[in-house]
Amino acid sequence: MSAVIDDHGHAKDDHHHGDHHHGYGGMMRWITTTNHKDIGTMYLWFSFMMFMVGGTMALVIRAELFSPGLQIVNPDFFIQMTTMHGLIMVFGAIMPAFVGFANWLIPMQIGAPDMAFARMNNWSFWILPFAGSLLIMSFFVPGGAPGVGWTMYAPLTVQMGMGMDLTIFAVHLLGMSSIMGSINIVTTILNMRAPGMTLMKMPLFVWTWLITAYLLIASMPVLAGAVTMTLTDRHFGTSFFNAAGGGDPVLYQHIFWFFGHPEVYIIILPAFGVVSQILPAFSRKPLFGYASMVYATSSIAILSFIVWAHHMYTVGMPVTGQLFFMYATTLIAVPTACKIFNWLATMWRGSLTFETPMLFALGFLFLFTMGGFSGLVLALAAVDIQLHDTYYVVAHFHYVMVAGALFTAFGGIYFWLPKWTGKMYNETLGKWHFWLTMIFFNITFFVQHFSGLAGMPRRIPDYPLMFETWNKISSIGAFGFGFSQLLFLYIIVKAITSGEKAADKQWEGADSLEWTHLPSPAPYHSFETPPAIK
Amino acid sequence: MQQFSARKSGQWALIAGLFAIAAAGSAHALVWNLQPAATKIADDIHSLHEYVMVLIVVIFVGVFGVMFYSVFAHRKSKGHKAANFHENTTVEIIWTVIPFLILVVIAWPATRAVIAQKDTSNSDLTIKVTGHQWKWGYDYIKGEGEGISFVSKLSTPRDQIEGTAAKGENYLLEVDNELVVPVGKKIRILTTAADVIHAWGVPAFGAKQDAIPGFIRDIHFKAEKIGTFRGQCVELCGKEHGFMPIVVRVVSAEDYTKWVDGEKKKLAAAADDPAKVWTLDDIKARGEKVYAANCVACHQANGKGTPPAFPPLDGGKITIGPKAGHIDIVLNGKPNTAMAAFAKQLNDTDIAAVVTYERNAWGNKTGELIQPAEIKALRK
Amino acid sequence: MIGWSQEFPRQQLAFQGQGSGFSLLLKRNCSISPSGLMWVYGSIAVVTMGIAAGFAALGAWVILPFAGIEILALGIAFTLNGRHAGDYEHIELGEGSVKVEVRESDFVRYHEFNTAWASVRVAGKGHSMRVFLAESGRSLEIGRHLPTQGRLDLAGELTRRLRK
Structure with a gap:
C-alpha cells in the first residue's frame, strides 16, 4: 500500500508567510542573511555602486582628455584615476555583478534550495565592502592611490606610497571572496542538482559558471602570489622583480597575465551564459547547438591558460615565443566564432520580439563581435607591436568588457527582474536606456580605434594635437554614456517600488526552472523539495 | 511586447542620429589609420593590417547580414512562427572549420612579419x-x-x-x-x-x-x-x-x-674642466638651468615639491643638512623612490652646480659653494 | 496565481508497507557521487598546484602557499559536503515497534521505539521546525533530510498511525 500525504492548510500558510529573517529585521537581516536571494541582491547593488564610483573616475579621465593640455587634474592624480577605474570596474563592478547573478540563479536553475555553504556565502559577500573601502581609502593616505595601472607592473609599484599597500590588501580580500564564492558555486552545481538534472541538461548559464569557477580557483592563487611578491619587494627587501637583486621585472608580467587572461574569460563566460538564456527566450526557440556551446566554452577556458603572453609582445620575447602565443591566441577565435554562429542559428527562423533584455543581448552580439575582430587584429604579433599600449587596445577591451559584460549584465537584470521582484520595469524607458547606452558607447569607444591606430598611448593625461578631435568625440560620448546609467537606476528603483505586477512566466519563450516552476516573485525559499526534471 | 512596431520609427531616428554624429566627425581632417610607414617593416604591418581588415569586413557583412536578416524577417510582429530545430552536426562542423581555415590564411603573412621584425642581425x-x-x-x-x-x-x-x-x-x-x-x-x-x-x-x-x-x-x-x-x-x-x-x-x-x-x-x-674653480653666482646660475631641466618636474620650480611622494627642497632636511648627504642623494638616488641616480646622467660640474643652487635657492641660505672637484672626489 | 501550489511538483512521501505499517527511506539529494567529487577535486588540485609549481620553478615560489591553502580549503569544503552524501534515515513502522536506522557519515545507528509508548513531538516554528520521536526519557530527531513541509507531513502521518 502506498499513501500520499495531502497538503495541510496550516503548513501552506507557514510556507508563504515564512520566518524569512530568522528573527532579525532591518540592517541585521542583511548582515546575517544566508539566503542566496538576499546575497545575490546585495552583490548586485554593491556592484552597481562600484560601477558608479568607477564610472565617475572614467568621467574625470575623459574630462581631462577633452582638450590637450592639463586642465582639471595633475598627471599624478590622472594616473591614479586610470588605475582605480580599472581595478574598481574589474574587481568591484563586473565580477560581483555576475556572482550576484550566480547566487540568484544557480540554485533556482538547478532546482536546489540554496547554495551549498550558505554561511560562507554570507562571508564572501561581506568581505567585498571592506575591500572596496580599502581601495577608495587609498586616495586619502599620504601619496594617494597607486598610479601604476590596474596591471600593477613592477618595478613602478615599488615607488608608490601607502596607497599601494592598501590596494594590495584589497586585492587579497577580493581574491579571497572570489575563491570562497567559487568553492560554493562548484559544490552547489555538482552536488545539489535536482534528480534528473544531469550536467548536460543544465541551463547554459549554470555551465558557464561551473567553468568560470574552475578558472577562478586555478588562477586566483597566481594573483595572490603576484601582489604578495610586490608587497615583499616593497617592504621586506626581496628581489622577485628587481633586477639589481637578481630578479626579473618581466616575471611579474608573466605572472600577472597568467592570472589576467583567464580573468578576462572569468568576466566574459558568465556573460555568454546570460546571453544564452535571453536569446532563446525571445526567439521562442531552443538554444541551437547546446552541446557544442558547452564544448566551445570549455575550449575557450582551456585555451585561456596558454595565451597570456599576447599581452606582452613588446617585452622582447624570442621569435618562437611570439609565434606560439600568436597561433594560440588566434585559435580562440574558433570556439568563439562557434558560439556566435550558434546564437545566430538560435535566432534564425524564430519568432523574434525585441523587449529590452533582447535588445541588450543583440547589442552584446554585435559589439562583442566587433571586439572580437579588433582582438584578431591585436593577436597578430607584428601588428600588435604597432598597437600595444595605445588607445586601440583601450577600445578593444572596452568593446569586450563593456559591450560584453556590462551589456549582458543589463540584459540579465531586465530579464530576471520580474522573477526577482515580481514587478515589471517600464519597457519604453528600458528601450531608451538601451539605445542611449548603445549609441553613447559607440561614440565613446569606436573613435578610440582611430586614435590608437595613429599611435596615441594609453594612460597619458595630455596628448599631441593630432588626437584632439577623436578625444573630444570620445569625451562627449563618455558623459552621455555615464548619465544614461542614471536612467537605469531610475528604471530599476521605479520598477521595484511601483512597477506593474509581473507574470509568473513573464517571457513566453523562457524555459529554465525559475520560469517554469516558480511564481513571480520567486518565494524566499524555493525548491526545498527538488522539482522533477523530465 | 506588441508596442514595439509602433516605436520602430523612433528607434530608427536614433540610429540615424548615430550615423549623423559619425559623419560629422569625418568632416574634419583626421587621422584614420596607422601613421605613414617609413620602413619596410612598418609597410608590412600596414599591408597585414589592411589584409586582415578586408577579411574582417567580409566576415562582418556575412555574420551581421544573417543577424539583421533574421531580425527583420523572423519577427513575431510579422507573424513569423518559430521553427523548432536546435541541432545540426554538419552545420556545426562546417562553421568550426571555416574560421579555422581563415586563421590559416592569415597565419602565413603574420608569421613572415614577425620573423622580419625580430631579425636584428647585420646592423650598421x-x-x-x-x-x-x-x-x-x-x-x-x-x-x-x-x-x-x-x-x-x-x-x-x-x-x-x-x-x-x-x-x-x-x-x-x-x-x-x-x-x-x-x-x-x-x-x-x-x-x-x-x-x-x-x-x-x-x-x-x-x-x-x-x-x-x-x-x-x-x-x-x-x-x-x-x-x-x-x-x-x-x-x-x-x-x-x-x-x-x-x-x-x-x-x-x-x-x-x-x-x-x-x-x-x-x-x-x-666638456667641463672638473678642475675649474667657480664663483657662487656663476655656479648658481648654471645650477638653476640644471635644476630646470632635471628636477623641476617633481620638486617644482618653487622647491616645494608635491609631498609626500616628492619632498620639498625648500627648507628640506637634506638640502640644508650636511652637504655630503645632499651630494650623495643626487649622485646615487634613493632606492625605491622616483629619485634617480644622476651620477651617470650629469657631469661633475652640473652636479656641483645643482647642489649649490639647491642649497642657496628659495629660503635655503647655506651660503655653501660646492666645486666640481669635490664631486669628482666623491664619485665611486 | 492561486494555481501554483498545485503545479508545483512536490516530493511525495510514499509510505510503503503492509497494513498499518510502512517503510520509509529518507536521503539527502546528492547529485554527484563521492568518487565523482574526488575526481573533480583531483583535477582542480593537479591543475592549480601544477601552475603554482611551475611558477615556483621560475623563482616565484610565493604562489605555492596560496595555491596550497586554497586547495586545502576546497578539500575541506568537499569533505564536509561529501561525507554526508550517503546519510539516510530508514524509518520502519512494524507490529508494535518503530525502527529507525540512521546513517551519519561513517556511522550507522539503530533505534527502536515501542508504538505503545512512542509519540511525535514538534519543536520550533517555520523553517527551524524540528520533529522528534520520543519515548520516556529519550528522543530522536527524525526527518532531517526533509524540507519543512515534508517534516510536517511526516509528523502528521506518523502521529496518525501511532494512534491507531
Whole structure:
C-alpha cells in the first residue's frame, strides 16, 4: 500500500508567510542573511555602486582628455584615476555583478534550495565592502592611490606610497571572496542538482559558471602570489622583480597575465551564459547547438591558460615565443566564432520580439563581435607591436568588457527582474536606456580605434594635437554614456517600488526552472523539495 | 511586447542620429589609420593590417547580414512562427572549420612579419637607449658616431602644457636633442632602463620595445625616408609618462657624417674642466638651468615639491643638512623612490652646480659653494 | 496565481508497507557521487598546484602557499559536503515497534521505539521546525533530510498511525 500525504492548510500558510529573517529585521537581516536571494541582491547593488564610483573616475579621465593640455587634474592624480577605474570596474563592478547573478540563479536553475555553504556565502559577500573601502581609502593616505595601472607592473609599484599597500590588501580580500564564492558555486552545481538534472541538461548559464569557477580557483592563487611578491619587494627587501637583486621585472608580467587572461574569460563566460538564456527566450526557440556551446566554452577556458603572453609582445620575447602565443591566441577565435554562429542559428527562423533584455543581448552580439575582430587584429604579433599600449587596445577591451559584460549584465537584470521582484520595469524607458547606452558607447569607444591606430598611448593625461578631435568625440560620448546609467537606476528603483505586477512566466519563450516552476516573485525559499526534471 | 512596431520609427531616428554624429566627425581632417610607414617593416604591418581588415569586413557583412536578416524577417510582429530545430552536426562542423581555415590564411603573412621584425642581425649602427624617469638617454655604441652620448628631454614649454601659451605644431612631440640616424641603414636599438619599465617606439618605423631595468632587449629599423619621425613612451612609467617623447631625425649619409663631426666637436668643447674653480653666482646660475631641466618636474620650480611622494627642497632636511648627504642623494638616488641616480646622467660640474643652487635657492641660505672637484672626489 | 501550489511538483512521501505499517527511506539529494567529487577535486588540485609549481620553478615560489591553502580549503569544503552524501534515515513502522536506522557519515545507528509508548513531538516554528520521536526519557530527531513541509507531513502521518 502506498499513501500520499495531502497538503495541510496550516503548513501552506507557514510556507508563504515564512520566518524569512530568522528573527532579525532591518540592517541585521542583511548582515546575517544566508539566503542566496538576499546575497545575490546585495552583490548586485554593491556592484552597481562600484560601477558608479568607477564610472565617475572614467568621467574625470575623459574630462581631462577633452582638450590637450592639463586642465582639471595633475598627471599624478590622472594616473591614479586610470588605475582605480580599472581595478574598481574589474574587481568591484563586473565580477560581483555576475556572482550576484550566480547566487540568484544557480540554485533556482538547478532546482536546489540554496547554495551549498550558505554561511560562507554570507562571508564572501561581506568581505567585498571592506575591500572596496580599502581601495577608495587609498586616495586619502599620504601619496594617494597607486598610479601604476590596474596591471600593477613592477618595478613602478615599488615607488608608490601607502596607497599601494592598501590596494594590495584589497586585492587579497577580493581574491579571497572570489575563491570562497567559487568553492560554493562548484559544490552547489555538482552536488545539489535536482534528480534528473544531469550536467548536460543544465541551463547554459549554470555551465558557464561551473567553468568560470574552475578558472577562478586555478588562477586566483597566481594573483595572490603576484601582489604578495610586490608587497615583499616593497617592504621586506626581496628581489622577485628587481633586477639589481637578481630578479626579473618581466616575471611579474608573466605572472600577472597568467592570472589576467583567464580573468578576462572569468568576466566574459558568465556573460555568454546570460546571453544564452535571453536569446532563446525571445526567439521562442531552443538554444541551437547546446552541446557544442558547452564544448566551445570549455575550449575557450582551456585555451585561456596558454595565451597570456599576447599581452606582452613588446617585452622582447624570442621569435618562437611570439609565434606560439600568436597561433594560440588566434585559435580562440574558433570556439568563439562557434558560439556566435550558434546564437545566430538560435535566432534564425524564430519568432523574434525585441523587449529590452533582447535588445541588450543583440547589442552584446554585435559589439562583442566587433571586439572580437579588433582582438584578431591585436593577436597578430607584428601588428600588435604597432598597437600595444595605445588607445586601440583601450577600445578593444572596452568593446569586450563593456559591450560584453556590462551589456549582458543589463540584459540579465531586465530579464530576471520580474522573477526577482515580481514587478515589471517600464519597457519604453528600458528601450531608451538601451539605445542611449548603445549609441553613447559607440561614440565613446569606436573613435578610440582611430586614435590608437595613429599611435596615441594609453594612460597619458595630455596628448599631441593630432588626437584632439577623436578625444573630444570620445569625451562627449563618455558623459552621455555615464548619465544614461542614471536612467537605469531610475528604471530599476521605479520598477521595484511601483512597477506593474509581473507574470509568473513573464517571457513566453523562457524555459529554465525559475520560469517554469516558480511564481513571480520567486518565494524566499524555493525548491526545498527538488522539482522533477523530465 | 506588441508596442514595439509602433516605436520602430523612433528607434530608427536614433540610429540615424548615430550615423549623423559619425559623419560629422569625418568632416574634419583626421587621422584614420596607422601613421605613414617609413620602413619596410612598418609597410608590412600596414599591408597585414589592411589584409586582415578586408577579411574582417567580409566576415562582418556575412555574420551581421544573417543577424539583421533574421531580425527583420523572423519577427513575431510579422507573424513569423518559430521553427523548432536546435541541432545540426554538419552545420556545426562546417562553421568550426571555416574560421579555422581563415586563421590559416592569415597565419602565413603574420608569421613572415614577425620573423622580419625580430631579425636584428647585420646592423650598421647600434644605439643604446636608456629610459629614465622621464627622459631618454642615447649612446651610440657601434658604427659611425660611436661614443656620442646625450640625453633627450621634452622641449615643449611648461606654459603650453598648462594652457597659458598657444600650443605649437609638435606639442608634446618635440625634444631638446633628437636622435639622428642615417637613411637606408639598418639601425639596431638596444633598450634598457634606469628605474622602471619604459617603452621606446616610433609608429612610422613599426618599432616598439619595452625598456626594462637590468635587462637589454633589441629591435631594429631601417628608415627609407629622410625626415623627422615622432613617438612617445608607451609603457606607464610614473606621473610624467605622457611627457617623454621620442624624436628621430633621419638624414642622408653625408648629413649624418656632418652631424657626427659637429657632435664630436661639441662634446669636446662642452666638456667641463672638473678642475675649474667657480664663483657662487656663476655656479648658481648654471645650477638653476640644471635644476630646470632635471628636477623641476617633481620638486617644482618653487622647491616645494608635491609631498609626500616628492619632498620639498625648500627648507628640506637634506638640502640644508650636511652637504655630503645632499651630494650623495643626487649622485646615487634613493632606492625605491622616483629619485634617480644622476651620477651617470650629469657631469661633475652640473652636479656641483645643482647642489649649490639647491642649497642657496628659495629660503635655503647655506651660503655653501660646492666645486666640481669635490664631486669628482666623491664619485665611486 | 492561486494555481501554483498545485503545479508545483512536490516530493511525495510514499509510505510503503503492509497494513498499518510502512517503510520509509529518507536521503539527502546528492547529485554527484563521492568518487565523482574526488575526481573533480583531483583535477582542480593537479591543475592549480601544477601552475603554482611551475611558477615556483621560475623563482616565484610565493604562489605555492596560496595555491596550497586554497586547495586545502576546497578539500575541506568537499569533505564536509561529501561525507554526508550517503546519510539516510530508514524509518520502519512494524507490529508494535518503530525502527529507525540512521546513517551519519561513517556511522550507522539503530533505534527502536515501542508504538505503545512512542509519540511525535514538534519543536520550533517555520523553517527551524524540528520533529522528534520520543519515548520516556529519550528522543530522536527524525526527518532531517526533509524540507519543512515534508517534516510536517511526516509528523502528521506518523502521529496518525501511532494512534491507531
